[in-house]
Amino acid sequence: MDTTEAIVAIMIVGMTCGVPLLGLTIRFSLKPLVEAFIRLREAQLAAPQIHVLRERVAYLERQLELHGLMDRAPSVPLQQIAPEHLPAVTKDRERI
Numbered sequence: 001m002d003t004t005e006a007i008v009a010i011m012i013v014g015m016t017c018g019v020p021l022l023g024l025t026i027r028f029s030l031k032p033l034v035e036a037f038i039r040l041r042e043a044q045l046a047a048p049q050i051h052v053l054r055e056r057v058a059y060l061e062r063q064l065e066l067h068g069l070m071d072r073a074p075s076v077p078l079q080q081i082a083p084e085h086l087p088a089v090t091k092d093r094e095r096i
Contacts, residue, residue, distance in 0.1 A: 064070045
């Protein structure tokens with residue numbers, strides 16, 4: 001076996017074993033970073049929904065206070081937000 005054949009054999013073995021191992025290594029090293037980025041984007045997109053949910057909870061608290069079911073006074077006047085002005089928030093549940 002001369003040097004050219006030895007180099008070709010080493011390169012073939014390196015490509016058949018090294019490329020898949022390199023791909024797996026990159027996949028497992030980047031997976032946590034990609035998942036963290038996805039969760040960050042979900043949190044940024046959910047910010048308006050959180051505001052709407054806070055408004056809905058405040059409205060429900062005002063209704064409880066109106067009926068005498070809460071011990072503390074409402075923090076926002078009852079006339080500020082009417083129920084027809086609150087948009088409904090729906091989100092599909094994740095499938096397992």
